[in-house]
Each structure stands twice: as C-alpha cells, then as structure tokens.
Amino acid sequence: MGVSVATDRCIGAALCAMTAPEVFTQDDDGVGQLLPGGSERAGDPSVKEAARACPVQAIILHG
Amino acid sequence: MQNTRPPEDTAAPAYPMTRACPYQMPVGYEELRERGPLTKVTLYDGRQVWLVTGNEVGRALFPDPRLSSDVLHPGFPFLAPRIAAQTQQRAAPPLVGVDDPQHGRQRRMVIPGFGIRRVAALRPEIERIAEGLVDEMLHRGSPAELLSQYALPLPSAVICALLGVPFEDRGYFDERSRHVLSSSGEGEAEQARKAFTEILAYLYDLIAKKEKEPGDGLIDELIAHQLAEGSVDHQELAMICSLLLVSGHETTSNMIALGTVTLLEHPDQLALLRADESLLPGAVEELMRFTSIGDVLMRVAAEDIEVAGHTIRAGDGVAMSTMLMNRDPRAWEDPDSFDVRRSAGRHVAFGYGIHQCIGQNLARAEMEIAFRTLFRRIPGLRVPVRSDELPLNAPYVLQGVAELPVEW
Numbered sequence: 016m017g018v019s020v021a022t023d024r025c026i027g028a029a030l031c032a033m034t035a036p037e038v039f040t041q042d043d044d045g046v047g048q049l050l051p052g053g054s055e056r057a058g059d060p061s062v063k064e065a066a067r068a069c070p071v072q073a074i075i076l077h078g
Numbered sequence: 079m080q081n082t083r084p085p086e087d088t089a090a091p092a093y094p095m096t097r098a099c100p101y102q103m104p105v106g107y108e109e110l111r112e113r114g115p116l117t118k119v120t121l122y123d124g125r126q127v128w129l130v131t132g133n134e135v136g137r138a139l140f141p142d143p144r145l146s147s148d149v150l151h152p153g154f155p156f157l158a159p160r161i162a163a164q165t166q167q168r169a170a171p172p173l174v175g176v177d178d179p180q181h182g183r184q185r186r187m188v189i190p191g192f193g194i195r196r197v198a199a200l201r202p203e204i205e206r207i208a209e210g211l212v213d214e215m216l217h218r219g220s221p222a223e224l225l226s227q228y229a230l231p232l233p234s235a236v237i238c239a240l241l242g243v244p245f246e247d248r249g250y251f252d253e254r255s256r257h258v259l260s261s262s263g264e265g266e267a268e269q270a271r272k273a274f275t276e277i278l279a280y281l282y283d284l285i286a287k288k289e290k291e292p293g294d295g296l297i298d299e300l301i302a303h304q305l306a307e308g309s310v311d312h313q314e315l316a317m318i319c320s321l322l323l324v325s326g327h328e329t330t331s332n333m334i335a336l337g338t339v340t341l342l343e344h345p346d347q348l349a350l351l352r353a354d355e356s357l358l359p360g361a362v363e364e365l366m367r368f369t370s371i372g373d374v375l376m377r378v379a380a381e382d383i384e385v386a387g388h389t390i391r392a393g394d395g396v397a398m399s400t401m402l403m404n405r406d407p408r409a410w411e412d413p414d415s416f417d418v419r420r421s422a423g424r425h426v427a428f429g430y431g432i433h434q435c436i437g438q439n440l441a442r443a444e445m446e447i448a449f450r451t452l453f454r455r456i457p458g459l460r461v462p463v464r465s466d467e468l469p470l471n472a473p474y475v476l477q478g479v480a481e482l483p484v485e486w
Binding site for chain 1: 182186424
C-alpha cells in the first residue's frame with residue numbers, strides 16, 4: 016500500500032491537507048505534497064477519505 | 079412515428095426556479111430530485127438543457143474534461159439574458175470561463191496566494207476586521223442592516239488585504255462587486271457591465287502603480303514573477319485580479335448573511351454551537367451544503383457523454399445543480415434538515431473538479447470567524463421579520479438575501 020500526489024494535476028484545494036493533515040501538506044506554491052513518512056500511513060482511513068475528497072483525483076493510492 | 083421526442087423531453091420545467099425561503103429548495107425541486115439524477119429543464123430562451131441532480135453523477139461529471147466551462151463555446155447555455163449579454167461583450171472571464179490548459183496556467187499563478195499557510199497567517203487580521211465591524215455596529219446601536227454593516231465589509235477588507243489593494247479604496251468595490259454578481263434590479267445588465275468595467279480599469283491602473291511602487295500583496299507577487307517573466311500580460315493580469323476581487327466579496331458576504339438567518343431560524347442548532355464552538359468548522363460545511371448559494375453551474379458538452387443511462391450529446395447544455403446534489407438522499411440521511419453535527423464534508427457547494435473554488439479555505443476561515451464573533455459579541459441578535467419576507471437575490475445569480483435587518 017502506497018500513496019502519492021499527482022502534483023501536475025493538483026489545483027491547490029488543500030482538501031488532502033485538511034482531511035489527513037498528518038499525511039499531506041502544501042508546498043510554498045500551494046501544491047499538495049506528502050509529509051515525511053506520510054507514505055507509510057497510506058492505509059489510514061483518512062487517506063482514503065482524502066483521495067475521495069480531492070476534486071481532481073490527484074491523490075493516488077497504489078497496491 | 080408516434081412520438082419523435084424521447085420521454086425525458088415531455089416534462090422540462092422552466093429553470094432556474096425561485097426560492098421562497100432563502101435557505102430552502104424552491105418548490106419545484108422536489109419533483110426534479112425525484113426525476114434525477116439526470117433530467118431536463120427549459121431555460122428562459124426556450125432551450126432545453128440537462129439538469130444534474132444526483133451527487134454521484136455530479137461528482138463524476140464535474141471533473142470530466144468532455145464537459146466544458148468555455149463561455150465562448152457557441153453552445154454554452156446561459157441562465158438569463160443578462161448573463162448572456164455580459165459574456166458577449168468581452169473575452170471569456172479567466173479561470174471560471176475557460177478550460178485547460180488555459181485554466182491550469184491561470185490557476186497555477188494564483189494558488190500560492192490561497193494556500194492553507196497563507197490563510198492561517200491571515201486569521202488574526204480577519205479577527206481584527208470582524209471585531210472592528212462589530213464594535214462599530216454596537217456603537218451605532220440597534221437596529222442595523224447586517225449585509226452592509228458586517229457581511230459585505232468583512233470579506234471586502236480581507237480580499238483587499240490578501241490581494242494588496244489599498245484599504246482606503248475598498249469602498250469603491252463593495253457596491254460594484256454586488257452589481258456584478260448579484261444585481262437583480264432594473265437596468266441590471268448595463269449596471270453589471272459598467273461596474274465590472276470600472277473595477278477592471280481600477281486594477282489596470284493599480285498594477286501600473288504597483289510596478290513603480292511594489293507592496294506586499296498577491297498582486298505584487300504576480301507582478302514580480304508572472305508579469306516580469308512574461309507569462310501574463312497587463313490585460314490578463316487585470317482580468318484575473320478583477321475576478322478574484324469580485325468573487326472574494328460577493329460569495330462570502332452572501333454566505334455570512336444567509337448563514338446568520340439560517341442559524342437564527344434554527345435556535346436548537348445555534349444553541350449547540352454556542353455550547354461548543356469546536357462544532358463551528360463542521361457547521362460551516364453544513365451551512366454551505368444546506369444553503370448551496372452558488373446553486374447552478376453551467377457547462378456545455380464538448381463530446382458525447384454516456385452517463386446514468388442517458389447520452390449527453392456534444393453541444394448539449396448542462397446545468398449542474400449544487401443544491402440538488404447537496405440534498406441528494408442517497409448521499410445524506412434526511413438531507414433537508416439542517417444539522418450542524420452531521421458530516422457534510424462531501425458537499426459540492428464549492429464546486430468539484432478543476433474549477434472548484436480557489437478561495438474555499440479563505441472563505442471557511444472568514445465564515446468561522448464571522449459567525450463566532452457575531453454570536454459571541456451580540457448574543458441577543460435577532461431578525462425582526464421571517465426569512466420568507468426578506469428581499470431575495472434573483473434566481474439566476476448567487477442565492478442570498480438582498481437586505482438583512484437585525485436588532486438586539
């Protein structure tokens with residue numbers, strides 16, 4: 016189980032960072048990114064919810 | 079041939095519909111909801127368009143690149159002659175009226191200004207603005223008009239601070255922004271067009287001034303980077319800034335006024351908030367879901383789309399009803415009841431897909447602070463008339479009250 020952010024698709028809605036703040040944040044350009052160690056928490060229910068909340072499906076769950 | 083029309087064409091009621099109560103569905107929505115998730119309605123010019131009412135179908139269609147937001151597309155549908163006339167007179171509005179890749183290029187420029195850290199840093203300023211406005215209202219005394227004394231000047235001061243528009247100029251925009259997005263009186267098309275032209279001219283001049291004397295707002299950042307690098311010209315930058323300024327005023331002010339009405343008419347829910355302010359962020363989401371002030375978002379199909387057993391043909395108009403999607407019983411239990419404790423997070427009141435509101439996190443912070451400050455400082459606040467007696471905005475613009483008399 017892994018998770019990544021398709022930064023080219025991100026529109027900066029920040030719903031990932033609001034839904035799973037322990038996994039996602041925004042970089043200085045307002046684009047979503049994984050926090051250090053964030054990918055280890057890919058199985059958390061909040062990450063699944065963040066993937067669903069993202070308006071442009073930029074949160075990618077692997078495996 | 080017995081009947082050349084497909085069955086869904088036999089009943090396509092006139093649309094948009096008028097709300098009787100400013101936070102409830104118009105009467106005809108019950109029937110539309112039953113006929114959903116995809117049905118048909120008839121616009122003012124006799125044109126039939128698809129109406130999306132289902133939450134799941136809406137969440138599938140909003141991000142679909144075959145559904146275009148390009149207002150210059152010859153098949154783009156309009157909700158009122160006023161809006162059609164406004165669009166014919168100028169280029170497509172940036173961000174909201176264009177598709178990718180143009181949209182993505184413009185959006186990338188401005189998202190740093192609306193990031194969550196930027197919004198968090200603005201919170202103390204928003205609190206100061208809200209406190210100052212309440213001070214002034216209390217000083218002037220009861221009764222008051224909440225829209226002009228609180229709900230509008232608050233987001234106005236905030237978006238000016240974010241963009242770097244001089245504070246002393248903000249009075250200039252309050253009225254003009256309202257004309258652009260919510261005017262519904264006589265001669266409204268001309269009034270809206272003139273107001274937008276004046277705002278655009280002001281920003282064009284402001285950009286020139288800031289090139290000589292830089293400040294510290296988002297406009298200054300855009301000048302220093304995007305304009306200097308040549309990725310945007312003066313005209314496009316002025317258009318983008320005008321759009322952000324107008325949108326930043328009008329949407330949040332309608333939500334603050336209508337949210338106040340909704341809370342006051344649900345005293346049990348307001349009591350829950352007063353007892354536990356940690357419910358406030360959830361209550362803001364529920365207010366967004368319940369009132370769905372930006373109800374109808376228009377699109378045109380650029381290609382055929384098969385969805386929910388229907389075929390939307392290339393060139394067909396599509397009206398996305400955020401209120402019906404937000405009141406879909408398959409997405410929420412008892413969707414027509416206002417419940418600040420429910421998990422309303424999957425609403426589409428900010429839209430969905432690439433055009434989802436860029437200022438949504440700023441708006442969330444403004445609403446939280448606006449409601450908390452207002453109900454803390456004026457605990458005896460009341461509206462002397464019933465909400466269905468308040469003057470309302472026209473059905474084809476942002477939904478809300480046109481005036482809000484209050485007493486305490």
